[in-house]
Amino acid sequence: MEKHGVVQDAWSFIEPELIELGFELVEVDYIQDGASSILRFYIDKDGGVNVDHCAEASRMISALLDQNDFVGGKYMLEVSSPGIDRPVRKVADFERFTGEQIKLKTVTPILGRKRYSGVLVGINGDLIEIDVDGSIHSVHIENLKKAKLVR
Numbered sequence: 001m002e003k004h005g006v007v008q009d010a011w012s013f014i015e016p017e018l019i020e021l022g023f024e025l026v027e028v029d030y031i032q033d034g035a036s037s038i039l040r041f042y043i044d045k046d047g048g049v050n051v052d053h054c055a056e057a058s059r060m061i062s063a064l065l066d067q068n069d070f071v072g073g074k075y076m077l078e079v080s081s082p083g084i085d086r087p088v089r090k091v092a093d094f095e096r097f098t099g100e101q102i103k104l105k106t107v108t109p110i111l112g113r114k115r116y117s118g119v120l121v122g123i124n125g126d127l128i129e130i131d132v133d134g135s136i137h138s139v140h141i142e143n144l145k146k147a148k149l150v151r
Contacts, residue, residue, distance in 0.1 A: 007028045010028045010030070010039065010041070010070075011025065011028055014061055017064060018041075018043060018057060018060075021060060023044065023045050024043065024045060025041065026082045026087055027041075027082065027087035028040070030071075035074070036075075036076070037075035037076070038076045038078060039078070040078040040079075041061060041077075041078070041080070042082045042086075042087060043082075044086075049081045050081075054080060055079075058077060058079040061079060062077055084151045086148060086151075087146070087148050088102060088147040094122065094123035095122065097120055098121065098122040099119065100149055100151075101119060101120075102117070102118070102130060102147060102148065102149055103115070103147065104116040104139055104146070105144075105147070110139065117132065118130045118133065121136060123141070126140055126141045126142065127141070128140075128141060128144065
């Protein structure tokens with residue numbers, strides 16, 4: 001299955017179950033490298049997550065993946081905390097982390113540029129606003145490939 005489909009299915013199948021366990025789904029990565037694949041879930045919760053939280057979430061996710069085999073083929077499942085360079089993906093995250101240092105990558109270039117590093121000004125509708133050296137740049141959320149905090 002293509003990367004986008006696996007990630008999209010993972011969000012729709014897994015996120016509601018994680019929420020019931022008290023976790024927030026921060027990000028899903030699906031990495032294919034030849035015959036091997038990795039399906040990685042980043043989770044968080046108030047007060048942070050530890051190894052026991054990751055193990056609990058991993059058992060639940062593994063059972064759901066066994067029931068809804070949308071990955072196909074062999075893969076390695078990983079469950080992790082978002083870490084210090086936390087991925088930022090949802091509108092609520094861009095609101096929550098306003099004022100923090102962030103790095104963004106776009107899918108398609110904006111005036112020849114795909115990478116931005118600066119202070120997150122916030123989100124205005126569907127536009128993520130970032131201050132790069134005193135100049136405000138806007139990135140449509142649909143054009144966002146990846147964003148992470150820089151701490």
